[in-house]
Amino acid sequence: MDSSYLHLVLPAAAAAVVVAVVLLLSLWRRCQTTSNHRPQANPILGNLVAFLANGHRFLDWSTGLLAAAPASTMQVHGPLGLGYCGVATASPDAVEHMLRASFHNYVDKGDRVRDAFADLLGDGLFLANGRLWRLQRKLAASSFSPRLLRLFAGRVVLDQLRRRLLLFFDAAADARRVFDLQDVLKRFAFDNICSVAFGVDRDDSSPSSSSPSRLEAGGDGRDDAFFAAFDDAIDISFGRILHPTTLAWKAMKLLDVGSGAAAPDSEEESDLLSRFTAAMMEEDGGNELGAMFDSPEAKRRFLRDTVKTFVLAGKDTTSSALTWLFWFLAANPECERRVYEEVTALRGDTAGDERDDGYEDLKRMHYLHAAITETMRLYPPLWERDCGEFRPERWLDGGGGGGRFVAVDAARYPVFHAGPRSCLGKEMAYVQMKAVAAAVVRRFSVEVVPAAAANAPPSPPPHETAVTLRMKGGLRVLLTRRRGVLSHA
Ligand code: HEM
Incomplete structure (x- = not known):
């Protein structure tokens, strides 16, 4: 390989390694400091590996995780923060908080669900938010x-x-x-x-x-x-x-x-x-x-x-x-x-x-x-x-x-x-x-x-x-x- 090429590649590679290490460390710290339970979360892959291994028995697997989680509640993460990032719960208190007491904070169907089902259900009641949902619900x-x-x-x-x-x-x-x-x-x-x-x-x-x-x-x-x-x-x-x-x-x-x-x-x-x-x-x-x-x-x-x-x-x-x-x-x-x-x-x-x-x-x-x-x-x-x-x-x-x-x-x-x-x-x-x-x-x-x-x-x-x-x-x-x-x- 010619030396002028190396001259360009080495600093770039070193910079990439530094960026990767910083990214890894920050992800790792986020994992360590979060107060919520994260089942088997890998700092880079999130819960992806465990999910792929257990997808065929999703219900039993997620039930077992929730049973083991403190307060029956856990965070779930996709790889590199690109995928799903949310909270799963089987706690009646948390359900009460989300679905009734603080309903206004959670009423809207999020983008992930709406995007996934939009081709099929469009503006129908299940996916609608805000006034469109209220009017349909009443009707x-x-x-x-x-x-x-x-x-x-x-x-x-x-x-x-x-x-x-x-x-x-x-x-x-x-x-x-x-x-x-x-x-x-x-x-x-x-x-x-x-x-x-x-x-x-x-x-x-x-x-x-x-x-x-x-x-x-x-x-x-x-x-x-x-x-x-x-x-x-x-x-x-x-x-x-x-x-x-x-x-x-x-x-x-x-x-x-x-x-x-x-x-x-x-x-x-x-x-x-x-x-x-x-x-x-x-x-x-x-x-x-x-x-x-x-x-x-x-x-x-x-x-x-x-x-x-x-x-x-x-x-x-x-x-x-x-x-x-x-x-x-x-x-x-x-x-x-x-x-x-x-x-x-x-x-x-x-x-x-x-x-x-x-x-x-x-x-x-x-x-x-x-x-x-x-x-x-x-x-x-x-x-x-x-x-x-x-x-x-x-x-x-x-x-x-x-x-x-x-x-x-x-x-x-x-x-x-x-x-x-x-x-x-x-x-x-x-x-x-x-x-x-x-x-x-x-x-x-x-x-x-x-x-x-x-x-x-x-x-x-x-x-x-x-x-x-x-x-x-x-x-x-x-x-x-x-x-x-x-x-x-
Ligand atoms: C065993 C039977 C059923 C179960 C377990 C069930 C369960 C549910 C659940 C969990 C939701 C909330 C979904 C969400 O927001 O993500 C829902 C919503 C809804 N269900 Fe059912 N359902 C059943 C049968 C039915 C039937 C037979 C109808 C109508 C004939 C119906 C009409 C609706 C409607 C219109 C909503 C939307 C409510 C809204 O977003 O305001 N369901 N159902």
Whole structure:
């Protein structure tokens, strides 16, 4: 190498070494002096290495870290400060502070979440901040009144149970056919949300749609295409949040690959959305919210965001929770027996039609309410004594036999979030989950047929690291009609 070149390179290399050492030292000092707990944080790579090693078991891993952290709270860092930098907590005091007491400081969805989900959810309720959020929240809240909840229970859930879900379950039981319960429940929940949020009865939307087989993959190509597109879009958006740095997925977005790929659109999606859009444009054009969008195209885009927001809210949330519930009931026959006794005490033990006033019965099902609540406590796990155990009785007053359900403060059970930004659909979700669980348990015993021996009860099956905690690979079940129960058809 010629000496003039060395003359240039050596000082530059020395300067680079000095800069690197100073950077290292300052990062190291930051790590040492911070008063917050940082799990296994490397001064340069942050939590990246541990995250990559544990990404496949994210929930268990993060739960273990939080359990070990002082005050159940820790800082999380991406590499070189480029990636995620935030606080994770399982402390009710911290949750209370962030979601209620000092809500105004935390109400806005941060850039990291907004950037990741903007392609999919745009200006919809989940991502909106400030006045746009307040106006939407107010408008949407009016759809969740107690009167509409009662209508939802009777006209939507019980009606669609009778016309679709129970017919499908009957046919599967008669044929002794194993099917994926999670997938069927997802399709049922989607039909429910289309009825309640968009006024669309999917039975009327295509000639094949009233067949019970539509509730299974391959039953209706339009549904399959829509779910594939929507689920891809969610996974891509969520994948962006998990990226150690936003730079990485933004670069991938430029190249249209991996989590950077554009969220896909499908014709089926636009059919559904355009109907809702057209209706909304006629009715809502002049109100305060409408005035925030200055062109017909902007209004149309916003209404599409709204529909996608509600599909996201309704499709996988309740179906994932119900899937875990059925797994827990199969793994805990005594709990299943108690649900069965409670439901049949209220509705009799032979399968007649679900009654139209079923809403009142659902409210009286305290043990079932506790079992669903306990399922969602464990996935994700929230702190309690014996927190790893499935014990619905912990939610009942008197600790067990025949007690009433007693809710705890949302800061201790933030499954539906807490404070002004809490879930609008909580009551609706319980109505739907209880109606489905009661109808199924009353008629059928549910046997889990694990794809792998390792997933047979009592070992919990693996879950996906996704927006909602879906069971990985679904839940294969075989239904057997209970003695004395007639076919629903
Ligand atoms: C098991 C079922 C469900 C669970 C566990 C659940 C949980 C949650 C959580 C944790 C949030 C806060 C999200 C965030 O801000 O980051 C939320 C928000 C929301 N949920 Fe749910 N949800 C469920 C079902 C539903 C259903 C069925 C609907 C509607 C039909 C719904 C509508 C909403 C809406 C509109 C928001 C946004 C509230 C806002 O930002 O002001 N949810 N939900």
